[in-house]
Amino acid sequence: MAGFQTQREEGVECCYSKQTKFWVHDPDGGLWEFYILEGDIAHRGAGQSSDALLPQVGNCGPACGQPAVRNTQAYEHRMGENLALAGHADESLSEVRLRGTFNVAGPGVQLADTLAEAWRALQPGGKLQIHVLTSDQSIDDRELSLPGPASRVGHVPVDTELLQALEDARFANVxxxxxxxxxxxxxxxxxxxxxxxxxxxxQADLCGQTRVLVYKGPFQQVTDDEGHTFRRGERVTVPLSAWENLQATPLASQFVCFDANSSQPAVCGTH
Incomplete structure (x- = not known):
């Protein structure tokens, strides 16, 4: 599989059969297992857990954009429920979903504190999704009297202030x-x-590796949340973690990634 680091194990005895197994991570961090049946056996094989191979498959391999192994536990909070982020261990969640969390009136939900808790509980590369009613200017909670299901809304944050709070909390790709x-x-x-x-x-810095990126356009230049500026057509060296973060955005297809530490053979011939 070109561009993906794989792990293969031959002669694995599992489930009354002998198999060859392959492990590989897709660009979204999902682990795929492939099995090739070699033949039946008379006893139940012990098999081999893919967990033992996870560090080998996702350990900052040479492939461009090889994602790290990730937990897949998610937490969701909805308006009216008790916020229970504090009950989750550090970096234990792959995703946090906050639905109406910031539309609750009173001191029960503090924006900065809640975002800090979400940051603490999320693993590097973990996603935060927010569903909220926002306003274009500040509004007094006492003025809110909305119809239908929206009658439960007791507070409406200003959209720009919410986005700034996410930046202040160090979230990226907002x-x-x-x-x-x-x-x-x-x-x-x-x-x-x-x-x-x-x-x-x-993502945290992955083993100190770097990648060389070329921004293809259409804009003259773009800047990521870590302050890296990419001018169209120019080569920019960034930490591998910056490329991993960029891959999670729709802009990833606008970049060409080179492994700064490898010498790839020419694909269009030599002269």
Whole structure:
């Protein structure tokens, strides 16, 4: 599999058969196992756990963008429920979903504290998704009187302040995945919109490796959340972790990645 680091084990006896097994991670960090049947055996084989091979498959291999092994436990909070992020161990979650969490009135949910707890509980590369009603300007909670299911909304954060809070909490790749031109509600001159935000906890530096990236365009230049500026067509050396974070965005296809530590043979011939 070109571009992917794999692990193979031959002659594995498992489930009354002898097999050859392959382990590989896809670009999203998912572990795939492939089995090739070699023949039947008369006894039940002990097999081999893929867990034993995980450190080998996801250990900063030479392949560009080889993702690290990740846990897949997620936590979701909905408006009206008790927030239980504190009950999760450090870096134990692959995803945190906060639905209506920041639309609760009163001191029960503090924005900065909640984001700090989400950061603590998420593993590097873990995702944070927020579903919230936001406003384009500050509004007094006492002025809120919304119809239907929205009547439960007791607080509406300002959209720009929420985005700034995510940046202050060190989340990266912050994106508005739902943010429509027309508001859901109007209160005087204030517009209230359904807002969905996706971001992630950046990958940690992976073994000190680097990658050389070339931004293909269409813009003159772009800058990531770590301050790396990529001018169109210019080679920029970044930590492998920066490339891993960039791969989680829709912009990944606008970059060419080179392994700074390898000498790949020419693919179009030599002269």
């Amino acid at each position: 994106s508005l995945t739902t943010f429509r031109p027309a508001p859901c509600f109007r209160l005087g001159t204030t517009e209230l919109r359904e807002t969905m935000i996706a971001c992630l906890k950046p």
